Amino acid sequence: MHSFGHRFSTLITLSGFLLVLSCSLASLTDIFNSPSVHAHAEVLKINRFRKQLNGNDEVTLTLNMSMDLRSTFTWNTKQVFVFVAAEYETPKNSLNQISLWDHIIPNKDQAKFETQIACKYPFIDQGSNLRGKKIKLVLHWYVMPKTGRTIADMMVMSDISLPQTYT
Numbered sequence: 001m002h003s004f005g006h007r008f009s010t011l012i013t014l015s016g017f018l019l020v021l022s023c024s025l026a027s028l029t030d031i032f033n034s035p036s037v038h039a040h041a042e043v044l045k046i047n048r049f050r051k052q053l054n055g056n057d058e059v060t061l062t063l064n065m066s067m068d069l070r071s072t073f074t075w076n077t078k079q080v081f082v083f084v085a086a087e088y089e090t091p092k093n094s095l096n097q098i099s100l101w102d103h104i105i106p107n108k109d110q111a112k113f114e115t116q117i118a119c120k121y122p123f124i125d126q127g128s129n130l131r132g133k134k135i136k137l138v139l140h141w142y143v144m145p146k147t148g149r150t151i152a153d154m155m156v157m158s159d160i161s162l163p164q165t166y167t
């Protein structure tokens, strides 16, 4: 004898199972989708390069960037968050990482673009280490899925050297 309540709970269990199954499949396809991201950056202009009154170096850059993150999008991708960081070594820290720009890519159609930007955030060193400094411009991205775990990855967009003198 099957009561209504019994059938109802069978239905719940089955749909719960299907939900778990489809979430696992979604995460699995993300694991097997190894994206090939292309990205490039170059410095168009050093707008200002100076030592602040407190002794910290400050530089403002205009960058020309192009990136193609279309391969990070699957049917399970909600959005992709990207940020560009200036990364460099100083005697005090083996990694200094300063975010210069960030952006949310809402869909695959907007995942390939070229842009010329003055950095959104100031590039300020904790000290005066920036003259002649070699800097890596690194693209970091976070693929945020509809279900499953966020996947983080990164690539070096370019290696630049800052000028030897302030402007």
Ligand SMILES: *[C@@H]1O[C@H](CO)[C@@H](O)[C@H](O)[C@H]1NC(C)=O
Residues within 6 Å of the ligand: 040, 044, 064, 065, 066, 114, 116
């Ligand atoms: C920006 O870079 C692209 C190549 O990635 C190049 O085709 C374009 O001319 C550059 N734009 C400027 C303003 O330098």
